[in-house]
Amino acid sequence: MKIRSVNTPASSNKTQSRSPLQEPFLQRRSSRENLDRFIPNRSAMNFDYARYMLAEARTGKENPATVSSPSREAYRKQLAEALNMNRTRILAFKNKPPTRKETILTDFALATHEAKPSKPRRHIPQTSERTLDAPDIVDDYYLNLLDWGSSNVLSIALGNTVYMWNASNGATSELVTIDEENGPVTxxxxxxxxxxxxxxxxxxEVQIWDSTASRQLRTLRGVHGSRVGALDWNNHILTSGGMDGQIINNDVRVRAHIVETYRGHTQEVCGLKWSASGSQLASGGNDNLLHIWDRSMASSDSPTQWLHRLEEHTAAVKALAWCPFQGNLLASGGGGSDRCIKFWNTHSGVCSNSVDTGSQVCALLWNKNERELLSSHGFIENQLTLWKYPSMVKIAELTGHTSRVLCMVQSPDGCTVASAAGDETLRFWNVFGTPEVAKPAPKTNSEPFAHWNIR
Structure with missing residues (x-):
């Protein structure tokens, strides 16, 4: 340790810097002050202790231990035993303090490594990838003039004629042209x-055709009192909805095809959709009503009672779509004075959400690969809107049609959407992207259709 010396003026008495273990320096206060001379008394000195101290100093040890008397040593020993002072350092870790467990970091690293990487944001083209002419399409909100089959063939009704477009090779063919007095196709x-x-x-009337052989198998007559604007299949049951407000289940395997009748609408039925399980049927009409029908409650003797009668829409209900990942979830869309998409729990009949889209809802489609819903609209924008479910945040708006988008269907692989509008165009949109693994088209037994040629 360095000790700083203090310099004083020459006129003053010099002072010596203090060092450890030295007695303090006594200054004479005055030359006239009388002090007794110090005469050491050697008889009182302990020369043995002095020699001991000198010997310890020569060994180079700092702070040598003092020689204690036997009584003091006994006291120290007793105190050490009482306080356990023979142990190692007080308030000190015997071992190294435990380090932070590495398992926390290891688990975090494993979780991070095993977690699936987030998917890159899907690019959604804002324009259609293909546009086909659709002349003479009937600009009628209540009709369903477009469908895409599981064999990747699209059918569209233009006036009195039904055309087929093969999406695999782009080939177009004509299936049937109806006489003027019986048409148009609805x-x-x-x-x-x-x-x-x-x-x-x-x-x-309802005609059933074999598209492969381009041959009519049978005609269902006496089903409705006026035009048939809505159709849907449930295995071998063909369900039809008419302007008369009736819904009929037709078993195409037998001659007496009318097996059940659903009565609940007072105006034209414009929307029909069976659930994926085939247990429930949703129907929408121009009377602003949405009905849920349970197949198990169907009766051939009397009209079947609905399971739920839903009256929340304030305009015609044409757009219907069953959710592919939740069997009891149904989306419905209202017409021009309603403009809402509503979501229903079809077990309880409760509306879980309602979204005002701002324009007429013509059709709805669920994305089979993501939790998204696509809607097509009428005036003013005539757009297709992609929504994120369940937040119902708009993901994209697809424009191109110049008139209301009457119909909208999905390709069998769930990727491409076709829309037909009053502007007499058929547009194809790559809106749902490409699935990781394309699901094969469902195989069905064609045996029930062997007797469709019953007249």
Whole structure:
């Protein structure tokens, strides 16, 4: 340790810097002050202790231990035993303090490594990838003039004629042209097998065709009192909805095809959709009503009572879509004075959410690969809107049609959407992207259709 010396003026008495273990320096206060001379008394000195101290100093040890008397040593020993002072350092860790467990970091690293990387944001083209002419399409909100079968063939009704467009090779063919007195065609719907198609007519009849052989198998007559604007299949049951407000289940395997009747609408039925399980049917009408029908409650002797009668829409209900990942979830869309998309729990009949879209809702489609919903609209924008479910945040708006988008269907792989509008165009949109693994088209037994040629 360095000790700083203090310099004083020459006129003053010099002072010596203090060092450890030295007695303090005594200054003479005055030359006239009388002090007794110090005469050491050697008889009082302990020369043995002095020699001991000198010997310890020569060994180079700092702070040598003092020699203690036997009584003091006994006291120290007793005190050490009482306080356990023979142990190692007080308030000190015997071992190294435990380090932070590495398992926390290890688990975090494993979780981070094993977690699936976030998907890159999907690019959604804002324009259609293909546009086809659709002349003479009937600009009628209540009709369903477009469908895409499981064999990747799209059908569209243009006036009195039903055309087929093969999406695999782009080939176009004509299926049937209806006489003027019976037309126009008011609805088309592919059977689950992708080879047979039902065609609803303005004269209340329903024709069933074999698209592969381009041959009519049978005609269902006496089903409705006026045009048939909505069709849907439930295995071998063809369900039809007419302007008369009736819904009929037709078993195409037998001659007496009318097996059940659903009565609940007072105006034209414009929307029909069976759930994926085939246990529930949703129907929408021009009377602003939405009905949920349970197949198990169907009766052939008397009209079937609805399971739920939902009256929240304030305009015609045409757009219907069952959720592919939640069997009891149904989305419905209202017409021009309603403009809302509503979500329903079809077990309880409760509306879980309602979103005002700002324009007429013409059709709804769920994305089979993501939790998204696509809606098509009428005036003013005539757009397709992609929504994130369940937040219902707009992801994209697809424009191009110059008139209301009447119909909208989905390709079998769930990627491409086709829309038909009053501007007489058919547009294809790559809006749902490409799935990681394309699901094969469902296979159905064609045996129930063997007797469709019953007249």
């Amino acid at each position: 609805s088309v719907k592919w059977a689950p097998d992708g080879h047979h198609i039902a065609v609803g007519l303005n004269n209340s």
